[in-house]
Each structure stands twice: as structure tokens, then as C-alpha cells.
Amino acid sequence: MTANQPSPNHLQLTRDGQLRHFLTLDGLGRELLTDILDTADSFIEVGERSIKKVPLLRGRTVVNLFFESSTRTRSTFELAAKRLSADVLNLDINTSATSKGESLSDTLLNLEAMASDMFVVRHSQSGAPHFIAESVTPGVAIINAGDGRHAHPTQAMLDMLTIRQHKGRFEGLKVAIVGDVLHSRVARSQIRALNELGAAEVRVIAPGTLLPRDVEDLGCIVEYDMSRGMKDLDVVIMLRLQKERMEGALLPSEREFYRLYGLSQDKLALARPDCIVMHPGPINRGVEIESAVADGPQSVILNQVTNGIAIRMAVMSMAMGGQMAERQQKQIDSEETRG
Ligand code: CP
Numbered sequence: 001m002t003a004n005q006p007s008p009n010h011l012q013l014t015r016d017g018q019l020r021h022f023l024t025l026d027g028l029g030r031e032l033l034t035d036i037l038d039t040a041d042s043f044i045e046v047g048e049r050s051i052k053k054v055p056l057l058r059g060r061t062v063v064n065l066f067f068e069s070s071t072r073t074r075s076t077f078e079l080a081a082k083r084l085s086a087d088v089l090n091l092d093i094n095t096s097a098t099s100k101g102e103s104l105s106d107t108l109l110n111l112e113a114m115a116s117d118m119f120v121v122r123h124s125q126s127g128a129p130h131f132i133a134e135s136v137t138p139g140v141a142i143i144n145a146g147d148g149r150h151a152h153p154t155q156a157m158l159d160m161l162t163i164r165q166h167k168g169r170f171e172g173l174k175v176a177i178v179g180d181v182l183h184s185r186v187a188r189s190q191i192r193a194l195n196e197l198g199a200a201e202v203r204v205i206a207p208g209t210l211l212p213r214d215v216e217d218l219g220c221i222v223e224y225d226m227s228r229g230m231k232d233l234d235v236v237i238m239l240r241l242q243k244e245r246m247e248g249a250l251l252p253s254e255r256e257f258y259r260l261y262g263l264s265q266d267k268l269a270l271a272r273p274d275c276i277v278m279h280p281g282p283i284n285r286g287v288e289i290e291s292a293v294a295d296g297p298q299s300v301i302l303n304q305v306t307n308g309i310a311i312r313m314a315v316m317s318m319a320m321g322g323q324m325a326e327r328q329q330k331q332i333d334s335e336e337t338r339g
Helices: 030-044 072-083 104-112 128-135 153-167 185-197 254-261 301-338
Strands: 061-066 087-091 118-123 141-147 174-178 201-205 221-223 235-238 276-278
Touching: 030 153, 030 185, 030 301, 061 072, 061 104, 072 087, 072 118, 072 141, 072 153, 072 301, 087 104, 104 118, 104 128, 118 128, 118 301, 128 141, 141 153, 141 185, 141 301, 153 185, 153 235, 153 276, 153 301, 174 185, 185 201, 276 301
Parallel strands: 061 087, 061 118, 118 141, 174 201, 174 235, 201 221, 235 276
Antiparallel strands: none
């Protein structure tokens, strides 16, 4: 966020600091991030029951609006909403009126007219969920499921939950994020979360062509050499090469990228012996990670997916709680004004 942009928190927090939308991690403090992790921890047990349901969103309608493809995020948001007992509508953008030219605003107005309580939005345009949150009917919560290169806050939080489960803390940890940082909304949210939660060092390891300008300003140090970058790591997070977002030739070849930056068993051996391996998915085996590493004993990639459900349950229930608290506060305020 630059000095000229307003804090996103006038939108995503209530007056007393509760979540009412979840758009970005920018401006959210350690206490709230820890609250999200603790709430998610309490939902992990729900996923281990034979009947995996709690009634927190009973009678509520959650609409999944994915304008970009997704496997993990869309499925885990749907499961999370169902485990909270919400009614869930997955709008298929390819067969919706969007394909006939209906604007995003008109699509939303129509879905709001169906008394929806929450929109989970993935969009290729950075800022789309923010734009929707600015105009949506009061009481409706907006959750960002990934917007352009800007942010993927629930992914970063499920990654933080996974790190906390395996390492027990953030203080003192050295974490590296490797690969296509330039196009990665995930990396931006992870760097923000790791710094706020107290990691000792966040490194990005990548060729200069795959790093944003002034990347250090995000709160990380840069290492161009993977062998040097792997030293002393507690956590290594690999990123997918986002070829669909690449304009021009940013890489000599995938083969060369893998030779220099792919996570092989040899390169992983340079990190601490208990270093965990993470990847938000989808993974490209042999492009950014060797299969033996992705499926190996240090990999926690599938734990990340499982934790996605608990984190999304936490964020959805907290945002709905914030919306309800705000509605009650407005009622009290208007009664006081009348009285
Ligand atoms: N990590 C992630 O966002 O994966 P999907 O694109 O499958 O949702």
C-alpha cells in the first residue's frame, strides 16, 4: 500500500476491530491474525468428526464467485461453508450471464436480490473484491479468494496455520519463498503474514526477471542463488511459474529454471534437516519441484490443503459475526438518535 491509498481497514473491520470482510492482510495486526489461527484450530476437530458440521452459518447463503479457475480454494471454501451449515451456491461463470456480457456489478445486484449473505470472490483483476466490498449492501460479507497479483489472504493464513502446527511458533524462523514472486498474490500475502507474526527472516529466492521492482519494500531480503538461499532454512515455500500471467520471455526455459531454482533433494539437503516444504498448488512436478520432494517426508503440501477448510471456516464465521455485530450497533445508534 502506498502513502496515498487509504487503509483497507475502514472497509474490512468494524468500528471495534472485528472482521466484517476479508480482503487483504494489509493493516491487520498480530492479535487478529492469531485470533484467526486460533479459531481455525478449533475447527480442525470438526473435520475429524463423523458428522462434520456446526450450525454457525445455518440459514445463511454463501455464493462462490470464481472468475478464474481453481481447484483447492473453491472446493475448500465450499466445504467450509457447508461445514458451517450454510446454503452454498457455486456460480458457474462459463454458463452464467457473464458470458453474455453482463457486468460484474449487475451480476452482483442480481445475486444480492436473492438475499445472499456472503460472496467469496476470485478475480483476475487486482482490487475486484475491494471494489465489490465498497458497493455491496450493508450486512453482506466479501471474502477475497485471490485477486490478480494483489492478495490471496486465506491461502497465506492456511500456510501460517501449517507452519505453526509444524514449528510451534514464528519467532526465530527463517522462511524462503522461491520462484515466480513477480506474478504471485500468494507470496505478497505470505510475506505480510510472516512479518506480522514475527518470523526472524523472510527471503525470496528467484531470478531478477521474476521479482517485482523494490521487492525488499514488501519486507524480505533477496537471494538470487538457490544454494546460498537454502542455508539455515526452517521453511521453504515453492511457487508455481504463472505462465498465464507472463508477458514476454522472462525465463530462458523451464528446464533451465528447474536446474537453477527447482527444489530437488540435493538442494533441500542444504536447508536445516527439519525444514518443511510447502507449495500453495497447483504443483508442476519437474518444473519447480522434484516429485521425490513433493511426496517426501519433509513435504506438508497436503496438510496445507486440509488446513484450508479450517481457515476458511474461521474467516467466514468471523466475518459473519462482525457483520451481525455491526448491524446490532447500528440499531442501537439509531434508537439512541430517535430516543
Ligand atoms: N492455491 C490455490 O489458490 O489453488 P487453486 O488455484 O487450485 O485454488
